[in-house]
Amino acid sequence: ALGANSPFLFGKELWRETRIALFEQATDTRPEELKAQGVRPRVWFGERWITSIFDQFEENVRYFPALLPITEEEDPVEVFERGDAPALQELRLHNGTIYRWNRPVYDVFRGKPHLRVENRVLPAGPTVVDILANAAFYYGALRVLAEEDRPIWSRMSFTAAEDNFHQGARQGINARIYWPGIGEVPATELVLRRLLPMAHEGLSRWGVDTEVRERLLGVIEQRCLTHINGAEWQVRTLHQIDSAEQPLDRRDALREMLRRYVEHMHSNEPVHTWPLD
Structure with missing residues (x-):
């Protein structure tokens, strides 16, 4: 959900992480x-x-x-x-x-x-710092979940986990996720209130320096607060170009969106900081 970054295929707006459905099919x-x-x-x-x-x-x-x-x-x-x-x-x-x-x-x-x-779930990009933030969040949360007295897999059905997976791929950062003891909540709220503190603790157990931990997990926090990840930036930017410039061919808007994406990618600034106009 947080790292979704492939909302388009053959010019069509599909899942926020279309790579999942594409590979399965x-x-x-x-x-x-x-x-x-x-x-x-x-x-x-x-x-x-x-x-x-x-x-x-x-x-x-x-x-x-x-x-x-x-x-x-x-x-x-x-x-x-x-x-x-x-x-x-x-x-x-x-x-x-x-x-x-x-x-x-x-x-x-x-x-x-x-x-x-x-x-094999984590998407690539948009920037190196986004990739590192995704990995830090994943490995930090995983460390705590794996060491809990009552692990998550004893409290959540496999069917619920699979549904979370596909909801995250389909809806991206706007997905609603089931979590034991909480129920169904927005993915961003679950991360901010429950999983992000868990990731901080996990990285601390791994021995990650505080400065590095704050830098990378800060990217995840701001991504949740702004509701902007790679997929959302691509979709919103394309819609903005479509609305403002009214290209004769939608492929022109896609090319312009991709041009901006590549330009911002080389800046290595987190995607939530990229301009949308």
């Missing part, structure tokens, strides 16, 4: 018959909370056939027994063809195996 090759049978799409939010990485890999095998029949010569059991980390190339390749928006990944880096979670 463009990669969904299931005919209606298979959809009715419950066959899962390869791009999805998921269908339940998982408590172990094994849950995900079991789902992968159960629901998704391998796209590429490739096998490696490595014997992972033999590699493990001699004290090394198996590459598990087949598992990694298979997991790489299933695009959960938050995707746990097994990998080996410099000989050390690890698990990580790919957050």
Whole structure:
């Protein structure tokens, strides 16, 4: 919701983060018959909370056939027994063809195996400082949520989380979000009253300097107060150009909006500070 930055596709104003719907639809090759049978799409939010990485890999095998029949010569059991980390190339390749928006990944880096979670939700831009602010907010809030005595996933249904995800993508910064103990509230209000203090605390636990924390989360705060993120700036600017200049072709207005976007992007000033005229 806060980071939405792709409101246009082929000249049409669509979702505030159209990238989500575009990727889900463009990669969904299931005919209606298979959809009715419950066959899962390869791009999805998921269908339940998982408590172990094994849950995900079991789902992968159960629901998704391998796209590429490739096998490696490595014997992972033999590699493990001699004290090394198996590459598990087949598992990694298979997991790489299933695009959960938050995707746990097994990998080996410099000989050390690890698990990580790919957050594929956060949009890029409009500026580097906006990207850093998004990441700081996400990792700060995540730290606190993960360490709570009663974690969020024990208080919110998976269906509610999925609905929040799509509402944020569809409505952007104007979305209304469900939160346990509060109910449905504007995303900006939820951030200002609940999640932003949480992000400050989380970054403090990570050891982030106060000056850096205040700078980056201040961008998030002002974005909420002004109700301007990348998507809103693009939409409002386009409408302003349409109204003021009455171009013969809407593509002219889109080109002018994009020209201004690129110009402001190189300033590295947060998008909520960009002029709308």
